[in-house]
Amino acid sequence: MKDPNTLGAVEAVRAMAAGTLTSERLVLACLERIHARDPEVLAWAHLDPALALSEARERDRERSEGRLRGALHGLPIGVKDIIDTATLPTEYGTPIYRGHRPVADAACVVAAREQGGVVLGKTVSTELANRHPAITRNPHNLAHTPGGSSSGSAAAVADHMVPLAFATQTGGSLVRPAAYCGVAGFKPTYNSINGAGIKLLAPSLDTVGVYGRDVPDASLFAAALIGFVPPSFDRPAAPPRIALYRTPQWSLAEPSMVEAFEAMPSRLSAAGAAVQELALPPAMDAIIDASNIVNDYETRRSLAYERVYHLPQLSPTLGGKLVQAGRWTRDQYLEALRTVADCRRMLEDGLRGVDVLVTPSAEGEAPRGLENVGKTAFHQMWTMLHVPSVAVPVFTGPSGLPMGVQVIAARGQDVRALQAAHWIQQVLRG
Amino acid sequence: MKDPNTLGAVEAVRAMAAGTLTSERLVLACLERIHARDPEVLAWAHLDPALALSEARERDRERSEGRLRGALHGLPIGVKDIIDTATLPTEYGTPIYRGHRPVADAACVVAAREQGGVVLGKTVSTELANRHPAITRNPHNLAHTPGGSSSGSAAAVADHMVPLAFATQTGGSLVRPAAYCGVAGFKPTYNSINGAGIKLLAPSLDTVGVYGRDVPDASLFAAALIGFVPPSFDRPAAPPRIALYRTPQWSLAEPSMVEAFEAMPSRLSAAGAAVQELALPPAMDAIIDASNIVNDYETRRSLAYERVYHLPQLSPTLGGKLVQAGRWTRDQYLEALRTVADCRRMLEDGLRGVDVLVTPSAEGEAPRGLENVGKTAFHQMWTMLHVPSVAVPVFTGPSGLPMGVQVIAARGQDVRALQAAHWIQQVLRG
Numbered sequence: 004m005k006d007p008n009t010l011g012a013v014e015a016v017r018a019m020a021a022g023t024l025t026s027e028r029l030v031l032a033c034l035e036r037i038h039a040r041d042p043e044v045l046a047w048a049h050l051d052p053a054l055a056l057s058e059a060r061e062r063d064r065e066r067s068e069g070r071l072r073g074a075l076h077g078l079p080i081g082v083k084d085i086i087d088t089a090t091l092p093t094e095y096g097t098p099i100y101r102g103h104r105p106v107a108d109a110a111c112v113v114a115a116r117e118q119g120g121v122v123l124g125k126t127v128s129t130e131l132a133n134r135h136p137a138i139t140r141n142p143h144n145l146a147h148t149p150g151g152s153s154s155g156s157a158a159a160v161a162d163h164m165v166p167l168a169f170a171t172q173t174g175g176s177l178v179r180p181a182a183y184c185g186v187a188g189f190k191p192t193y194n195s196i197n198g199a200g201i202k203l204l205a206p207s208l209d210t211v212g213v214y215g216r217d218v219p220d221a222s223l224f225a226a227a228l229i230g231f232v233p234p235s236f237d238r239p240a241a242p243p244r245i246a247l248y249r250t251p252q253w254s255l256a257e258p259s260m261v262e263a264f265e266a267m268p269s270r271l272s273a274a275g276a277a278v279q280e281l282a283l284p285p286a287m288d289a290i291i292d293a294s295n296i297v298n299d300y301e302t303r304r305s306l307a308y309e310r311v312y313h314l315p316q317l318s319p320t321l322g323g324k325l326v327q328a329g330r331w332t333r334d335q336y337l338e339a340l341r342t343v344a345d346c347r348r349m350l351e352d353g354l355r356g357v358d359v360l361v362t363p364s365a366e367g368e369a370p371r372g373l374e375n376v377g378k379t380a381f382h383q384m385w386t387m388l389h390v391p392s393v394a395v396p397v398f399t400g401p402s403g404l405p406m407g408v409q410v411i412a413a414r415g416q417d418v419r420a421l422q423a424a425h426w427i428q429q430v431l432r433g
Numbered sequence: 434m435k436d437p438n439t440l441g442a443v444e445a446v447r448a449m450a451a452g453t454l455t456s457e458r459l460v461l462a463c464l465e466r467i468h469a470r471d472p473e474v475l476a477w478a479h480l481d482p483a484l485a486l487s488e489a490r491e492r493d494r495e496r497s498e499g500r501l502r503g504a505l506h507g508l509p510i511g512v513k514d515i516i517d518t519a520t521l522p523t524e525y526g527t528p529i530y531r532g533h534r535p536v537a538d539a540a541c542v543v544a545a546r547e548q549g550g551v552v553l554g555k556t557v558s559t560e561l562a563n564r565h566p567a568i569t570r571n572p573h574n575l576a577h578t579p580g581g582s583s584s585g586s587a588a589a590v591a592d593h594m595v596p597l598a599f600a601t602q603t604g605g606s607l608v609r610p611a612a613y614c615g616v617a618g619f620k621p622t623y624n625s626i627n628g629a630g631i632k633l634l635a636p637s638l639d640t641v642g643v644y645g646r647d648v649p650d651a652s653l654f655a656a657a658l659i660g661f662v663p664p665s666f667d668r669p670a671a672p673p674r675i676a677l678y679r680t681p682q683w684s685l686a687e688p689s690m691v692e693a694f695e696a697m698p699s700r701l702s703a704a705g706a707a708v709q710e711l712a713l714p715p716a717m718d719a720i721i722d723a724s725n726i727v728n729d730y731e732t733r734r735s736l737a738y739e740r741v742y743h744l745p746q747l748s749p750t751l752g753g754k755l756v757q758a759g760r761w762t763r764d765q766y767l768e769a770l771r772t773v774a775d776c777r778r779m780l781e782d783g784l785r786g787v788d789v790l791v792t793p794s795a796e797g798e799a800p801r802g803l804e805n806v807g808k809t810a811f812h813q814m815w816t817m818l819h820v821p822s823v824a825v826p827v828f829t830g831p832s833g834l835p836m837g838v839q840v841i842a843a844r845g846q847d848v849r850a851l852q853a854a855h856w857i858q859q860v861l862r863g
Contacts, residue, residue, distance in 0.1 A: 105536075106535075107738040107739075108738050109738075110633075110737040114737055116741075117737070117741060194636060194637065197633075197731070197734035197737065198633065198636060199734070199735040199736070199737070199738075200633075200738070203540075203627075203628065206628060230762070301624075301627070304540055304627035304629070305629040306540075306629070307540040307543035307544055307547070307627065308540065308543050308629075308630070309537075311546075311547060312543075332660070333659060333660045333661050
């Protein structure tokens with residue numbers, strides 16, 4: 004048998020059901036991996052091994068009595084440190100909240116525990132889930148960024164420290180680290196996983212999602228939290244109808260991504276998919292500026308306490324962004340929201356007749372250096388449009404790091420996005 | 434000069450500018466009024482008189498140095514106790530959070546202080562801003578409910594304990610207490626006042642708003658927080674084009690409300706308004722069930738921590754609601770959201786050609802007894818539709834208690850709603 008920490012969530016669930024693995028042993032293997040690797044990867048912000056092991060033993064006891072809580076029974080889970088936990092500190096990635104211990108668990112943490120999940124620890128977030136980088140490194144190459152803001156969650160899942168982790172996205176905070184670290188990232192339809200007890204940034208954008216090592220793992224986790232029936236990945240699904248979309252910011256894609264993306268359609272067609280180019284109206288391009296205005300305007304207001312009382316403790320990047328965002332007027336903000344509403348309708352119309360849209364999950368490989376968490380160009384519009392997006396690693400870049408695509412469906416079509424993403428990954432990975 | 438605590442916000446601002454009033458004297462007068470009346474009205478959850486006075490003196494010092502913070506400079510403000518304050522306890526109306534002291538101020542509290550406001554204290558909320566009643570009484574008649582959930586804020590403003598207060602609405606929590614206590618309540622367009630640091634209930638519905646003693650006062654407060662130019666109320670505005678709307682639940686209106694509402698159009702027409710009946714498509718009636726499903730579904734998830742870990746400390750009303758809400762599936766929820774989107778478009782179409790819609794702000798007067806916070810029938814749909822609503826007291830009911838109407842405009846037309854509400858109140862109050 005493989006080392007337990009290298010098992011995916013679906014494999015681990017099967018092993019626990021078969022009696023060949025306990026939650027305690029799984030948690031212990033994860034903790035050992037963290038002990039060995041985290042001094043270099045730096046994915047974890049807070050750990051309480053005794054607490055995690057005691058939760059795991061309790062899940063094992065429940066199992067032995069035939070009392071299974073739900074689909075996540077016994078699975079260790081990483082929790083991004085902008086998500087409140089009453090049992091572990093929550094510092095939102097900033098010294099402003101050093102040592103902060105929330106009074107309650109966030110709703111999504113309660114939901115995970117209700118389904119049997121074991122909170123392994125808190126994963127590193129960039130400063131207030133914004134763009135100032137955190138200490139975490141890309142486990143595939145420690146000289147490269149893991150992306151942000153869900154840096155620790157993506158690195159921990161990629162490095163076999165935990166099978167599942169929470170991530171959040173306001174700009175590209177979930178999809179970009181998934182792309183850079185080569186894990187499956189699932190940003191569900193907006194407001195599918197409840198945000199109570201999570202540090203608010205831009206309420207029209209903030210979306211909670213999950214990481215797993217592959218699509219079935221991410222699907223298992225999200226389905227348990229959201230309450231949908233996860234698709235079966237055991238039998239091959241019918242080939243999806245795919246629309247390729249280069250986004251209004253295609254010029255920012257790196258040559259390696261352009262090349263890989265251009266070579267993709269013939270491989271998908273050969274496997275039976277109906278592939279077409281998606282032509283959205285030129286008016287759609289306005290989504291880029293509009294979503295930036297919404298993000299700026301709302302984040303400035305959400306982080307009023309930090310801006311007004313703790314500006315010197317913010318990074319110049321974030322402090323500057325919050326101050327400069329004061330230039331947007333309410334009228335400009337309301338106009339941006341109207342543009343967004345128009346773009347949502349355009350996308351809905353554009354997706355009629357296809358199952359999913361496929362677009363790059365980042366501009367290329369994870370950049371070298373830790374100071375740059377990467378571009379938001381390929382993410383922000385999909386956050387703003389509230390559509391489900393599944394990021395899957397399908398290419399390898401010139402430095403040997405993963406690159407991937409996002410598989411996007413219409414709002415509420417989360418299962419369709421997951422099924423197609425899995426199909427596409429199987430085809431492209433061979 | 435009147436007792437300072439009886440001054441409205443606009444009057445108090447003028448008196449402070451003229452040098453005939455200080456913030457300290459105003460705060461002191463409010464504290465004296467609270468001392469005299471609150472043992473009976475029970476509007477306040479937490480007070481720290483020394484802290485409020487010291488904030489007021491600091492505002493006075495700033496004024497003497499020519500440093501005015503903003504439009505609220507020196508004005509005392511009541512903060513509903515589901516809104517976080519780091520300087521005062523925040524108990525969310527439930528013993529679960531007894532003595533809780535948040536780590537940061539909510540964004541709206543920071544915004545009020547940035548504009549010069551003085552936090553006078555925390556006002557009583559019903560349990561977790563839901564329907565289980567609080568201890569607060571209606572200041573017009575202590576045997577009657579003030580409505581909920583913003584019970585303390587409405588009662589305190591009505592009883593001259595504070596000129597301005599924060600309220601929130603998920604069902605009818607802002608408009609109903611405004612109606613029952615006879616204050617001006619302003620629920621702005623959804624997401625106009627940032628919700629960071631406020632206890633989340635149903636994120637698709639939760640809306641932060643304000644109370645003042647009349648429309649110009651509420652307008653002053655909201656404009657400072659939201660950043661729009663408040664309309665001038667000094668000169669009479671042009672008569673608005675008004676559409677009367679009885680809502681799909683008109684049968685729940687009490688005879689006194691029906692009579693007052695039926696007599697209203699001729700008085701508005703006589704004053705120069707163009708008045709018509711609003712006929713919305715019958716499909717609009719689906720908004721009632723749809724918004725109930727959205728509220729149930731989302732609140733169950735937001736209050737997961739309280740439901741899972743503290744069920745015995747919840748009232749049977751709220752505990753039962755949270756448990757029963759588990760019956761709604763994700764598909765039913767997504768279907769309800771689609772219905773809501775359709776209804777928003779129907780309302781937008783229906784409002785073309787008129788400035789505002791006028792509808793009752795409650796079924797009638799505040800019911801006798803404290804156990805019943807009143808019906809949500811006349812509020813929930815407007816919260817769900819995200820439109821601005823201004824509640825103004827314009828009638829007197831059979832028990833001598835205030836009754837009122839809501840003046841509603843299209844999304845983003847907050848100024849129009851405020852102007853028309855003031856015009857309508859002036860006409861009907863004669």
